Amino acid sequence: MAQKVKTVSVINWKGGVGKTTLTYHLAVGLQHLSCDQPEPPTYRKTPPKVLLVDADAQCSLCISCLTAEQFEHMIYRDDTPIGTLKDLIAHFLESEQPPISVRDYILPACVQSGEGHAYAHIDLLPSHPDLIYTDMNIAVYSRPNFRKQLLGSDLYKFQLLDNILNTVKHEYDFIFIDCPPNLNYVTQNALYASDYYLIPTIPDKLSSYGILSIIHKVNDLNKMFRSAAKGYTDTKLVGIVLNHVHEYANKPKGTQAYIIHALKDMFPTEIFENYLTYGDGIPKSSAFGYPVFALARSHSNSEKQSQCVKHITSEFLNKLGKES
Template sequence: MKRCDMGKVISVINWKGGVGKTTITHHIAVGLQKLEYSKELGLEKYPKVLLLDADAQCNLSIACLGDNQFEDLTYKKDTPIPTIKDIFEKYLDDGTFDIENNIILKEKVRSREPNYVFNHIDLVPSHPDLIYTDMFIAQHNTKPKPKIKPNLLQTDVYKFQILDAILKSVRDKYDYILIDCPPNLNYITQNALYASDYYLIPTIADKLSSYGIMAVSNAVNNLNNNFMAASQDYNETKLLGIVLNNIREYRKKPKKSQFNIMQSLQQLFKNDVFSQYLTYGDGIPRASAMAYPVFALENKFANAKRQGDFLREISIEFVKRCR
């Protein structure tokens, strides 16, 4: 199956923490379900989305499931569910993993009270012990190595192809696969980038964060060159865009200090900056405390309504950029 016939895989990355990676990942997936898809997206049905939590902090898993359900599934049950950690370890052990039947949590992402879920969003959860998986991959040197690419068995490039090989079995079942990456460039992040068609950079409008965007862009460009040199089958991972988050407004316009940084980013990255930003407000934190997306509180709080409207616009732009 050609890659163009499959769902788009997008890594959401930034080396800096606290910029809204999980918030953007979660709300784009949910935002696609909140649109009038036939009118605003030109689609015949709601997009099918797979969320993959690749961060050992497990924030996306908790945001989608709630902390109690997440802990119950991963710790408290007699037989805890497999997580992304098990994907990597089992694949390196014997070259197999049935992701569709063994790990994907189908229709578990919470929508609102009392127990509503989104029917078109599935989840691959993370695990706190994923922090050790990077070391496991680095030290892996068993023979024979997993036969991901038979012509590359004499190299270590297979360590970056694990996630790509596993996702191939489900890519045709989803319109979008969104990967919430950790704030570093370890093996997990590089696996995500190898498997991705695009990468998306959330950021806040401050000096340090804007410097970090160029570092991310340069790192991905270097990885693209290395991966293309190692494998003829590799497809370049392209920048989908930069989403500005936590913008403070005065009279519904960004405050001057942030506006100046936004202008600098637009001059530097041109059309790569999303035209819609996400505002600062208590809507998302209130909703996150209950493990709901901000849309669940739109009818109760003005900030939630405003943030929800902006996230719809970001979701529409996300779809257009993927095309």
């Protein structure tokens, strides 16, 4: 029996905390775990098939995969611009079962592993800057002749992304959704469509404030979706992943160490033991349009951060194993 796809939203109401970095590198980390280190008991040797979904109008995940110049050309300058999540949502708003192939909107193997090489098992459903207006469109749209038992209900407005992904889920092992830094309709769609969610944060006072609010709000949404949709299953928190951690002697230092200790007191089982260190490895590789693994052999900080990504990915898999 085929393993069920696991869909994961990466969320935080705050920007700049590493949502895109985590989403992008988890997909890549899964490829490397399967190839060059003993796999955890919940894992397998064949690289998993991963779909990245950029649900943020800032399009950072698209730019990470394609570079800003290439992505801009694909959506604006090409004679036949690519279709994006914005277009799919518009189609699925207008009809419950649109005659459209979601597969045509997915860009295959677009994460570069190095010059002239790509990860064959990672695909991308791209965003569009105009996705920022999609929340407004969803809010004002009213579908006529909606199913009688849901007449007067807005439930379908939360099911759009789930309906989109359901047409291709069978092709993937993991789907990672990079969410915008808000709780508008697009983020709520992502949570409805997901089995799990991850919260990245930086261990400083402003970045980590509000994590409890996120968890409570997702619990409220789960309750609302459960009462409105037959068969809905709760979106579960996998954990909280720390980013930009400054180290001394391989341990968090200064104020960050204090904040991490406080977070672990508040969330004793939710905080990942492994974290992503501060350094220029990821920015340096990103400048070339690559994940951090691409420069691991030639750049010491890239090597360190590559190991961090592997450890986080392994812990992520182990936490999923416990949840399953």
